Each structure stands twice: as C-alpha cells, then as structure tokens.
Amino acid sequence: MLLVVFTFALTETSRTPRLAAGRERYAFTLLEILLVLVILAAMIGLGMPAIFNALKGHRLKVSAERVQTEFMRARVDAMESGRIRMFRYQPDTGNFTVAPFLQSSDELENNLAGTSQGVGVSNLVLESAEQEKVSKTLEEGIVFLSNDVETDMRSYTLAQEQGGDLTVSGWSTPILFYPDGTTSNALLYLKSDGGTITSIKLRGLTGVARIVEPELANAGE
Template sequence: MQPRATTRNADGFSLLELLVVLTLLVILLSLAAPSIMAPLRGSRLKNAADTICAEFAKARVEAMESGRVRMFRFQTNTGSYQVEPFVRSSDTQENNLVGEGDRVVGNGLIEQSVQATTRQEILAEGIVFMGEQVDIDMRSYDTTDGQIADAQGGLSRPVLFYPDGTTSDAMVVMKAEDGAMTMVKLRGLTGIAKIGEVQSAEDLSL
C-alpha cells in the first residue's frame, strides 16, 4: 500500500510558519531597538539645546526692545521653563512702573503685566533640565536686590538679559533618558549662546 501523499498550498503559509516568522521579527526588533532609539534620543537632546539657544536670543532682543530686564528660569528635573520680565520687590511698592511697550502700570497691574509677557514652555519628551550655573556679579546682585543669589519656588536661579544687550554669564545643563547630557553656555558680554557636550564633571564649569 502506497503512503498517503500530503498536500500543501503552495500559494500560502501555515499558521505555524506565520507564528515562527512573527516571533523572529519580534526578537530582531527587540535587539535592534536600542540602536534605533539612541539616535532619536540624541536628536531630541540636540533639538532641546537649539531651543534654549533660540530662547536666549529671543529674550535678549526682548530686553533690548522693551528696555526692561528679562529672565530665564526652569524647573529642575523637568522640561518646564519660562521667560519673563524681572520685577524687583521694590517695584511693588512704587506708585507707577513703566511696563512692556512703554505702558505705565500701577501696583495692581504689575502682576498682570508680567503674566502678559511671560512665556512658559516645555522641552521635548524625555529631556529634562539637570542644573545651571549663573555667575553672580555686582551688577546682577544690585539689579535683583540680591534675589538672584538663590533659587526660589522650585525654580532655578534666573539668567538675566539686560536692555543694553549683555546677559548673565551662565550655563544650563540638560539630560536625556539614557543619561546623555548637553549644555548651553551663555557669554555675558556678547549675549552669544553656544552648545557643548558634557563628557565629565570638568565640563560643567563656566
């Protein structure tokens, strides 16, 4: 008696074959994922640094155009940051204050004026602010009545932008999920910001 011949559909695959192929694809993707995601994280980190450079440049121009000191601050270990006018504690005790766009505002409108000219933004997902260094000189200390010396309300020390185009000497450090870090250094005399890589603790200095 002849053995029964088995038939197979030459135009398709069996369920078992499909499961084997899908399993192999999952394994290959899991192995390749780190090498695929690493460049994406690096791209997000660079884009974040580019964003901060652009924010620094914009804040400098805004200070020059408005004639008022502006400041940049961020929330450590998050991607949140804000750019706003600097209001000294003595300003709230004065009867009048020249606001943005040469508008004269009184005590009750100081907070409203600041809120109207404040930008609050968030960095790309997975990128956070790690820390900062802000050079505290006599000018910044006098300008802020000493308020720049310490972080306040969970925010970093402010980076200042003056109406004459100069800024604080400062450095802001950002970190990605994989631990990679980058920094943006701001040159006070020229107001120019540059991006640099962080290789060791020695890099984290002005």
C-alpha cells in the same frame, strides 16, 4: 516557546505528503513561514534599543535648540523693550519661564508716565509683567539637570535691591538678559531619561548661546 513552535512546525511538515516528482511547488511550508517570522522578530528586537536611543537623542537635541532659541528671543526682547528679561526653570522637570525682571525703576517709570495712582502701582506692574511672561516645556523625557550662573556686579546689585537674593523657592537661579545685549555668563545642563546629558553655554559679553558637549563646556570651549 520557540522550541514548541519549531516542534509543531516540524510535525506539520512531516505530515505533509511529498510532492510528486517533477511537480513545481508554488507555496511556502509552515516551517519556512515560521522561520522568516522568527528572524524578523529577532531583528526587530535587536534594533528596538537603538531606535529608542535615537529617539531620546533627538528629543534632547530638540530641547537644547528650544532653550537656545528662547535665550536669543529673551535677549532681543530685552534690547527692544529696554527692560531686563529673566530665564529660570524648575529643576528635574522640563518647565521653564521667560519673564520681565521687576525692579524698583519699573514703579518709578510708571509714576513719571502718569500711569501710577499710588496704591495700584505694584499691581499694574505685576499685571504687565504677567502678560509678557512665557511659560514652556521641554520635550517629553527631557529635564533640566542643573546650571552654573556667574554672578557679576549688575546681578549682585539687582539681588541687593531684591533683599539680597534673586532665587525663588522651587526655581533655578535666574539667567538675566540686559537691554544692552549682554547677558549672564551661564552654563545649563539638560538630561534625557536615558541618562544622556548635553549643555547650553551662554556667553555674557556677546549674548551668544551654543549647544556643546558637557566635557567641552567644562574645558572652556
């Protein structure tokens, strides 16, 4: 295609009468304009992959920061409300939720407070939890790859209360945030559609979440 364009440009230039000696030229020839356009197109073509990669990297960074923020918010909500908060996501998607963790003590509290009327207790608790539930999505093209959540004595006890398992079909193992400010020890991975991976590391004792490179996370940094 470029060869055809150049051939046409050279033909048109050869047909253009030469300027008289001593006359100044105030316009570009067709060939010169085409050369500039071809160079610009080549430069743009070479730069586009870098631009797209930078955009994907930015989306991955923004998504990781969003998860980090939700971790901090869940921890604060758990401390202020006195109820456990739970973070979970749908694998291979960008969907995640933060919601109160329901347990038998929630119904007991309703009974003691006089808000229970027997049959309506469970519905009341569920409605309250649903109102506090937050559902969000990562940046376009960013998905949850996997997570590694450490099981401690508290999460084990909660699992036994729930019948031995905290997982729900189609959702990840939950990351728990306790009212005393501690959390689950967890490592969560995000992936862009370009294949780049980053991770968020959550320290259970302090509740601090950090965005780290996967290699550093695995090395225990």
